[in-house]
Amino acid sequence: MNFAACSKDDNNTTPGVPSYEVPTTYTFENVDFKEATARVRMLSAINSYMSTTQSNASQVTLEQTKVNNMWTNSSQPFDTTWLNTSGVNLQEKTADATLYKSYLDSLVTLSAATLTPAANGQAGYITRNAGKILISKNGLEYVQAVQKGTMGAALFKEAMALLDQVPNSDNNTVIAGKGTAMAHNFDLAFGYFSVPVNYDTSKAFADANRPSLVFWGNYIRERGLFINAHDVLWKAFRTGRAAIAAKDTKVIGEQVAIIKEYWEKVAAAAAWAYLSSPQSAAGNLASQFHALSEGFGFLASLKYRPSSSKLSAADYQKLVDIVGAGTNFYDLIGDANFTRLKEAVAILKNAYGQLQAE
Numbered sequence: 609m610n611f612a613a614c615s616k617d618d619n620n621t622t623p624g625v626p627s628y629e630v631p632t633t634y635t636f637e638n639v640d641f642k643e644a645t646a647r648v649r650m651l652s653a654i655n656s657y658m659s660t661t662q663s664n665a666s667q668v669t670l671e672q673t674k675v676n677n678m679w680t681n682s683s684q685p686f687d688t689t690w691l692n693t694s695g696v697n698l699q700e701k702t703a704d705a706t707l708y709k710s711y712l713d714s715l716v717t718l719s720a721a722t723l724t725p726a727a728n729g730q731a732g733y734i735t736r737n738a739g740k741i742l743i744s745k746n747g748l749e750y751v752q753a754v755q756k757g758t759m760g761a762a763l764f765k766e767a768m769a770l771l772d773q774v775p776n777s778d779n780n781t782v783i784a785g786k787g788t789a790m791a792h793n794f795d796l797a798f799g800y801f802s803v804p805v806n807y808d809t810s811k812a813f814a815d816a817n818r819p820s821l822v823f824w825g826n827y828i829r830e831r832g833l834f835i836n837a838h839d840v841l842w843k844a845f846r847t848g849r850a851a852i853a854a855k856d857t858k859v860i861g862e863q864v865a866i867i868k869e870y871w872e873k874v875a876a877a878a879a880w881a882y883l884s885s886p887q888s889a890a891g892n893l894a895s896q897f898h899a900l901s902e903g904f905g906f907l908a909s910l911k912y913r914p915s916s917s918k919l920s921a922a923d924y925q926k927l928v929d930i931v932g933a934g935t936n937f938y939d940l941i942g943d944a945n946f947t948r949l950k951e952a953v954a955i956l957k958n959a960y961g962q963l964q965a966e
Contacts, residue, residue: 628854634805638787644799646694661719702762715750728938736894747937749901756905765912767800831878868914877963879906
């Protein structure tokens with residue numbers, strides 16, 4: 609069992625299992641998570657394309673055919689051959705795909721319409737910094753709804769399903785380049801986590817490698833810092849994969865549980881932050897709607913939370929009732945006391961504990 613640069617602090621102590629060490633990087637034999645990485649990069653490409661219509665104050669029309677092809681990976685829509693020929697697409701692994709594609713289609717339609725200022729009951733734009741955001745008649749920013757929603761409905765949902773399979777997967781038959789079924793399922797979950805194999809939890813690494821830290825790999829620091837999610841999750845992924853190689857069943861189960869718990873907490877911590885920030889941005893509709901739209905997406909991620917979640921079905925439904933697909937964001941920010949947003953944050957705190965500084 610040959611691991612590059614190992615941490616001697618992580619020596620295994622499970623009775624009956626030969627001692628092994630956990631590498632400082634995600635470097636193991638027979639690792640393959642290209643399928644997960646491909647979907648992450650497809651979402652990144654869609655996000656970049658969506659963002660062009662909001663990058664400045666002028667009208668930038670998106671192409672429906674291009675969006676359709678990127679969603680299904682048809683007609684070579686991406687800039688890299690390996691994505692176009694990967695044989696996978698985002699649509700096939702996205703739960704509630706019709707909903708999130710409808711947000712994407714609505715953005716395309718709005719981008720082609722005459723630029724009209726948004727108002728309660730009227731879709732349009734609101735100036736934000738040097739650009740603008742395009743929002744629905746209820747104040748939902750389509751770009752954030754697609755990006756954050758799909759982070760949950762595709763990347764997080766798939767990772768949780770794969771981690772569910774890990775403990776009961778075969779860990780004996782090795783396929784060259786992919787490892788055992790257990791290892792491959794775990795590696796794919798790591799791919800959806802979206803950090804480099806040489807990740808470093810320091811701020812310096814994050815600052816120097818920002819382009820490679822996308823989606824969940826970015827939010828573990830940006831919104832999960834208070835709960836130390838970047839350190840906990842990075843260690844759990846390396847430890848879990850080393851345990852799989854060593855066939856340490858006990859540690860495998862422990863690390864899978866840690867990853868599920870803390871990844872879910874990152875989604876909840878992000879929702880907490882984005883439902884809190886509009887309360888200190890009174891009068892700035894662009895900032896408020898942008899934050900609420902991100903909060904909407906992260907709350908939607910919790911629909912795909914693991915069965916071990918501390919968030920009850922009843923409380924999840926309360927959150928959706930407050931900030932869900934049918935919510936009018938104008939009503940939320942029109943309440944000077946932000947009663948409903950405070951209620952949502954209280955539900956999150958009650959379920960998960962302190963996730964952000966107050």
